Amino acid sequence: MRNSGRWYAPTAAVLLMASCAWATIPDWVRSAAGASLPKYEPDTNAVVLLDEVSYSVTGPDEYIEHYRRAVKILRPDGRGEGNFGVSFRQKEKVTSLHAWSIDKSGHEYELKEKDFAERGLFDFELYNDIRLRTATAPAANPDSVVAFEYEVRRRPWLNHIDWGFEESIPVHEAHVVLHLPQGWEYRASWAGISPVTPTQSTGSDAEWILHDLPAIKHEAMSPPFWALSARLGLAYLEPGPSNRNASSWEALGRWYDQLTTGKRNPTPDLSEKTHQLTAGKTDFDGKVRALASFLQSDIRYVAIEIGVGGYQPHPAQDVFRARYGDCKDKATLLSSMLHEVGVESDYVIVSTYRGTVHPDVPSPVFNHMILAIEVPSGTNADSYRTLVTAKNGKRYLIFDPTDPYTPLGELRGELQNTYALLVAGGRGELIRTPLLGPDTNMLVRTGHFTLGADGGLAGEIVEDRSGDHAWRERIALIPANQQERTQQIEKRISRSLNGFTLEKADIQHLDQIDQKLVISLKLNDPGYGQIRGPLMLVRPRILGEKSFALERKPRQYPFQFERTSRETDSFEIELPKEYAVEDVPDPVKVDAGFASYQSKVEVQGSKVRYSREFVRRDVMIGPEHTEELRKFLGTIGADEAAEVVLKRAP
């Protein structure tokens, strides 16, 4: 299948001059094409006939990767399987590259190395040195077999290989082969599948074969693909002591510690700035908050990753001087500055894709770095929600200096409840970041409105936002100008109201990330109440949508949400004196365990008061609860659409 980070769908096709007269189809392709296949679902786009990778390790910093893949396209929607690509880095060399096709009429085609285009990989970095060789197989149509083979001389930074066996299409046969030099050893670890015994193993050589793996089909809100796929982690160990393997989390941490040695050393100007920023701050919180704020606001996020730069941070002094860096650069600089004021900290390597790090598979499948700040004993840490205690008993405050909108002591949703590698004391320890409760992520709306006899509604709403509810708004609003902010708020309101006028929008504490974000809105909607003869229909839920649609298909994977949440709405509507309440919706109260919802409409004199509370307690809902979730969302949807019926007084 695909090695994480080494497989990219090409965007440009190569003009093809291949023809059947020149094609030399290798035996392995013919053999794969002749495989007897099980019956697949009618929406199966293609099937991987053979997916075979062989790693021949030649030394501590080199191996040969030989890859073969044959796919049968079953539907037009599977044509993309004809796009092939291989990535390589500086000092790595593609030594062979071929692709073939056999169309449904039996015509054969071949692409040679010169038919593959080369380009850079455009990703989040300002610059990286990853190159791609890509091509599109001829006749990539239903009933064709397309095949691809390459060999690359790799220069790994770590003696470790990750392999995922499952794909978005079924895999008929998959092989992973490992050849090690005499005296070397390997350690295999598995996730997403019971450990597989090698079909052959001669000490330094091994081969694993898997058959008929099902497709991992896309489902909305499911955990990331890499968290669902059957995975093999291979740590290969040279004889004697070595610090460049991931045979355990501890070993992986050792490697990373060595890779970052000296990077946090301060310079006089860095030290001077640190003391300037913390002048007058005497306690732990004051010092850390001042430095964290500097990192969040004064160091821009810019990633330049060359060679080992995908793992290794730039020296703190370089990041400080340039005032930019990526996540590991920022963590490095903050760590260095904290040390200058007597606060120790350690790297925490984490993935923003919850579930991709599996405790049984030590592996560098991380994509982000944050910091664990050591909280001295005796420090009052009650205000911090992101405390973790390591095995050595040290208390750490987990903080992401790359995130400019989450204050110290909190953690945005995607970094919660996930495994992370703490690199401390020269080794690694797998920790789990905390899952913060619903009260740390709140959206509270309070509104007071007056309804006119003509159906017009006017009034004010105040939104109090904390946690990710504030974080998301800040991401959208802080970089925007006044007009864009107004448009964004209008767009959000338009999900609930039509034909409204936003008379005023006041945003408080937008830049004060330590405080709740407060947005006050003054608006009117002339057509809100629907007049129908003597009746008027008024929806008491004025703003906010909690319900969403679920697909009717049977669910395979859990629903994953970023974080827990508590959301309340309280809307009061002063009714026109010409009308009296004739009918109100029934109250709603439902508790599905993973979440609860309740709402009610009360009539108090000339006022209608609507209040509701939605609480999401869990971030993972198993597929076996799909019908419960559907019913839960349906109840919310019906409540959100419910109307109060008013009747004109005679």
Add this chain to the structure above:
Amino acid sequence: MWVPSRDTWIFEPALLHTWQLSAEIVIAQLNGKEVFLDPGTKFCPYGLVDWRYSSVQGIRQREGKDTEIVESASLDFSHASIERLGRVQVTPDGKAAGTINVGYYGLEAIERRSAGGRTDAEGRKKLLEDEVKSWLPADSDVSLTNAPNWGATDEQLGAEFKISCPLAVGAGKRWIVPVHLFQVNEKPRYSASERTNPVYFDYLWREIDEIHLTLPPEFAVESVPPSDTVQLEYARYRTIQKQEAANSVVAIRDLMVGRLVVQPNKYKEIKGFFDKVKTEDDQPVVAKAAVHAELR
């Protein structure tokens, strides 16, 4: 005729670059009249060109004559329409079940046939079912029940569906039932109060919908949304709602837009038009039961 594709570029005669012109259409002389044809667009019927090549300036070449800059055919709203007919019965638990017939005409048929041409029968079925689901309330069940004429060019694309979806919501002893079923999910077309650039529609279009909605026998229609017409110089919206029996109504909706570009100084006018359309689309039927109308 050499034309630009106006989804990406508007031809500028003063700019002497051929990259402006990305497609070719044909101007045929027939009985002394010129007919614009688009043989390069699959499923494009006789007498029509794809919207991307319509109403654009391009270069015309005649045999033995100089080239000249001319404008391609303009299409009107009759060249892109969707007609929908729904017959649904609301069950005592507030769900709607029934059938929907959809006809796609002109450009609307070309768009769907082109998308369908890129996949297989399974994919085409999903394409249509997903579109109908996108119209209906959340948690709807939609299945295609006929074999649409995907390969035809000169006739509409017709599709029939069996559907079920949650519909009625309770209000004490009453039911509130959305009647414009195909617009339940539509959001206001324009949310911004101000506009800097013109509003640009890809093509002119028309939607004609008819819904027959029957409530359970124990319910009686108490109030039907009033029929209404909203009209601009270049757009018209009309609804007719009528009670057909004590527990059934018919709703007819006709929306037509007849201008491609609306300047910013007319933004409030077009926003107001679509706000009014949305308000009218949202008008439900109010039904009353003899007993408490609890959804079962």
